[in-house]
Amino acid sequence: MTRSRKPKLKIMVASTIYGFEDQLSQICATLERYGYKVLNSHVRKIPTDSSKSNLENCLLTVESCDLFFGIIRPQYGSGKIGEISITHAEMRKAIELKKPRWFVAHRDITVARQLLRQYMFTKKKIPKKGFKYTPTSIMDDIRVVDLYNDAILNDVPPADRKGHWVDEYFRLDDILQCIETQFKDTRRIRKIVEQMKTAK
Numbered sequence: 001m002t003r004s005r006k007p008k009l010k011i012m013v014a015s016t017i018y019g020f021e022d023q024l025s026q027i028c029a030t031l032e033r034y035g036y037k038v039l040n041s042h043v044r045k046i047p048t049d050s051s052k053s054n055l056e057n058c059l060l061t062v063e064s065c066d067l068f069f070g071i072i073r074p075q076y077g078s079g080k081i082g083e084i085s086i087t088h089a090e091m092r093k094a095i096e097l098k099k100p101r102w103f104v105a106h107r108d109i110t111v112a113r114q115l116l117r118q119y120m121f122t123k124k125k126i127p128k129k130g131f132k133y134t135p136t137s138i139m140d141d142i143r144v145v146d147l148y149n150d151a152i153l154n155d156v157p158p159a160d161r162k163g164h165w166v167d168e169y170f171r172l173d174d175i176l177q178c179i180e181t182q183f184k185d186t187r188r189i190r191k192i193v194e195q196m197k198t199a200k
Helices: 021-033 054-064 086-096 107-120 143-151 172-183 186-199
Strands: 010-014 037-039 067-072 101-106 166-169
Touching (some): 021 067, 054 086, 067 086, 067 143, 067 172, 067 186, 086 101, 101 107, 101 143, 107 143, 107 166, 166 172, 172 186
Parallel strands (some): 010 037, 067 101
16 A cells, blocks of 8 residues: 655745746745746745636645745736735734745845835834935845845844844855755745644
């Protein structure tokens, strides 16, 4: 009698795409090689429902995934719905649902966050009303800093934060190293997923 195999863990890879296509393909291929079922729109692996909007389809994918990998890039993304981009909405949804999640963020964002903090916030960490950011070739939208703050749970007291680890990257090699460190051992990840499901 053959033992039934457990289904592959479904990992959603959330990232802006333009200018990052080749790297994103390599990231998804690496995760598939480790044994995951990858959910990502660039590699055409997001199941869609024609009765729903792009945003709704993406958020449903966040809900259905077992774990979530978010790549925070200096490019905020063109798919803006209302106040935030679809990628930002996906990441917020993963945090809201307390999905097992991992993030990487480009070094330029962490540097910009430190440099611009004095202009963006008062000493009491209240957003300054008059602050405006002009897009540059390095970072096209200040909301990438907001996205980073969401990922690190910046508004949660430090002692209460869980799931707020964000690795910094500069090159694709850095992301691939993070993926190897975090995801290569699928038994470890499955244990985390199962424990977090039980804890809900």
